[in-house]
Amino acid sequence: MCDDMNDSGKELDARNLLCPLPVIRTQDFVKNLESGDEFVVRCTDPGAKSDIPSWCRINGHKVIDIQQSEYEVLIKIQVVK
Amino acid sequence: MSKNTHKAISLISGGLDSMLSTQLLLDQGVHVEGINFFTGFCVEGHTHAIRKKDKKKEKRNNALWVAEQLGIKLHIIDVIEEYKSVLLNPVHGYGQNMNPCLDCKGFMVRKALEWIKENDFDFIITGEVMGQRPMSQRRDTMPVIARESGAGDLLLRPLCAKHLPETYPEQQGWVDREKLLSFHGRSRKPQMALAEEMGFKDYSQPAGGCCFLTDANYSAKLVDLWKARGNREYSLDDIILLKVGRHIRPKPSFKLIVAREEGESRFLHGYRYRYKSLTTISHAGPVVLIIGELDAEDLVLAAQITARFSQGRDDSEVTLQLEDSENKKQSVTVVPIKADKVLPEWYV
Numbered sequence: 001m002c003d004d005m006n007d008s009g010k011e012l013d014a015r016n017l018l019c020p021l022p023v024i025r026t027q028d029f030v031k032n033l034e035s036g037d038e039f040v041v042r043c044t045d046p047g048a049k050s051d052i053p054s055w056c057r058i059n060g061h062k063v064i065d066i067q068q069s070e071y072e073v074l075i076k077i078q079v080v081k
Numbered sequence: 082m083s084k085n086t087h088k089a090i091s092l093i094s095g096g097l098d099s100m101l102s103t104q105l106l107l108d109q110g111v112h113v114e115g116i117n118f119f120t121g122f123c124v125e126g127h128t129h130a131i132r133k134k135d136k137k138k139e140k141r142n143n144a145l146w147v148a149e150q151l152g153i154k155l156h157i158i159d160v161i162e163e164y165k166s167v168l169l170n171p172v173h174g175y176g177q178n179m180n181p182c183l184d185c186k187g188f189m190v191r192k193a194l195e196w197i198k199e200n201d202f203d204f205i206i207t208g209e210v211m212g213q214r215p216m217s218q219r220r221d222t223m224p225v226i227a228r229e230s231g232a233g234d235l236l237l238r239p240l241c242a243k244h245l246p247e248t249y250p251e252q253q254g255w256v257d258r259e260k261l262l263s264f265h266g267r268s269r270k271p272q273m274a275l276a277e278e279m280g281f282k283d284y285s286q287p288a289g290g291c292c293f294l295t296d297a298n299y300s301a302k303l304v305d306l307w308k309a310r311g312n313r314e315y316s317l318d319d320i321i322l323l324k325v326g327r328h329i330r331p332k333p334s335f336k337l338i339v340a341r342e343e344g345e346s347r348f349l350h351g352y353r354y355r356y357k358s359l360t361t362i363s364h365a366g367p368v369v370l371i372i373g374e375l376d377a378e379d380l381v382l383a384a385q386i387t388a389r390f391s392q393g394r395d396d397s398e399v400t401l402q403l404e405d406s407e408n409k410k411q412s413v414t415v416v417p418i419k420a421d422k423v424l425p426e427w428y429v
Contacts, residue, residue, distance in 0.1 A: 016351055018321065020119055020142050024159050044351075047142065054145040058154055 005065055005076055010039035015072070019047040023055045026077070030061065035081040038064065043073045052077075087255040088112045088202040089237070090193055093155060094291045095143030097272050097284045098208030102239040103151050104279050106206055109256055113206070115155040116196060117144040118189050120164040121320050122293045143285040150281065160192060161317055168294070169313050173216075173225075178300035180292060182216040183225065190230035197235075204235045204250045211241040212266045220244070240264045240272075293324065302328055305429045309333060309373065318355070322370070325349065327390075328429040331382055335373030336429065339390050354406055359387040362412065363400040366391025381415055388417035 012029045014022035022043045033039065041052060046068075052075050053063045065076040091103040093115035106113050148155035167188045171181030186209075193205045209218050217226065223245065227236045234249040242251070242261035251258045264271050276284060293299045302323040307313045309330070326338040326345050337359075340346035346368040349358070357371040369387045380403065388399035400414045 020117075020123075020144070020157050021159070023142065023145065024119060024157050027157060051142045051145055054141070054149055055155070055157075058145070058148050058152075 005040055005067060005074055010037065012039060012041045014041050014048065015044045017043070018045045019051050022048040023051050026052055026055065027059075030059075030077075030079055033079045035079055037079045039077060039079075041075045041077065043075070044071060046073060048075070049073045086110065086112045087204070087250065088114070088197075089204050089206050089250070090114055090116050090156075090197050090200075090202050091153075092189060092193060092205070092207045093117050093144045093147055094208070095145075095147055095285055096208070096291060097269075097276060097281075098210060098213075098240060100147045100151065100208070100281065100284060101272060101275050101279065102206055102208040103147075103153065104281075105239040105261065106256065107151065107153070109260060111256065113151075113153050114202075115144070115148045115151075115153050116193055117155060117157045118160045118164075118192060119157060120167075120185075120292070121161045121317050122164075122168075124291050124293060147284075156196070158192065158196075160188075163192075164188070165315070172229075173222075176216045176295065178295055178297050179303055180216070180294040180300075182214065182295075183222055185292070186217040187226045187229045190226055190232050190236055194230060194232045194235070203255065204237055204248070205232055206237045206239055208240060209238045210264045210266075210272075211238075211244045213264075237261075293320075299323060302429050305330065305336075309336065318352070322352070322372075326367075326370075329386060329423070329427045330429050331386065331424075331427050332379060335371060335375050335379060335383070337383055337386060338370040338372065339387070340367035340369070353404055354408070357403060357405050359384060359401050359403055359413075361388065361391040361393065361399055361401050363398075363414075364388075364391045364393030364396070366393070366399075366401075380413065382418070384413045384415040385418035386423060388415055389420065389423060391417070393417060394420075 012025060014025045022045055026041050056063050056077060060080045062078040062080055063075060064078055067074045089106055089111050091099060091113050093099045103113050145155055167181055167184050171184040173183040176182050190205060211218060211220055227233055237248045237250055239261050241264050243263035244265060250256045306319060322338060325348055326340050328336055328338055330336040340349050349368040349370050352370055359369040367390050371383055375383060384401050387401055391399055393399035394417050398414050399417055400412060402410055403413055404410045
């Protein structure tokens, strides 16, 4: 699924982590990126589908796409600093 | 933000009190950002994601949600490792269960103090209300938190500030003391009235606070884990698994975690590479993790108990698959144990 979603190649594997750890990993990952960088977070916790976009909204980052299958949620983010 | 705006970090739990105290400071023109510490025991964490029966509930992290309602940034900090020393060696002891509330609050304020120093913020606020919690929010213990955390008069509690000495932000005129409050006691009515006044209609008020360590059943499972292990070490996986399933210990040497529904089965299935697991083949049934060491006789007992929780509980035999952590599988056929043979004292 979603192989065409990540054309930037940067991916954060947050599978098998439960909330809020996917958010914490995303927060830490973004610290090392530049404004305009894009990446995909791959999660198995369905709660990430609301929490990561919420974290992006309050920190000003842009959610470009969200895709969900039975087992995974993929969220594509553009960093805004 | 103007040059003269002072900056506060607010300890955001996701509950109502920290939401209100933050809004009070925002209303005074203070720049506030939120901080939330993840200890591994936070109710806000993983539990909503596991059980399928909770699917209708909106899955959200309330700390993030509160920050979004307030329009502030939130910094979520992983303190799982550092928190172990707080839980294992609390200077001020435990509350009714395994909750080291006073040490915990001191630890979090100390971490917030470190954060404001690193990030050039001016002071710390919390949503504490004097007299609301029996351990950490008393007239005699609130100063202990300020003192032992090192925060001293940089720690401001806007909801009950008028019961406490003036803090540095008040003395400096960064915050108007007259606009702070004097909430006291266990009643939630003043908070609810203020929430209405501020226009907050939706907020979380978890019974017993925001920590699993205040829960008697959870604490019993944690103590059982340590007793069986012979020491008080724990990993994040250990403490997450204490929140999932029925925990049944038929013998001191092993415990079964029996999924209660499909969501939990799916969740436990993800742990099959770390622990032995049992699943029923001949009938529908739960995923069961086996924590500990079993001999051949124990294995039969574990399979019989697993069969008891399957659709084949009243049949003459049930076939199960035992899988070890290296993915080696073997099939076992047993007679399900009778209900009255699953002893009450086995339930942790």
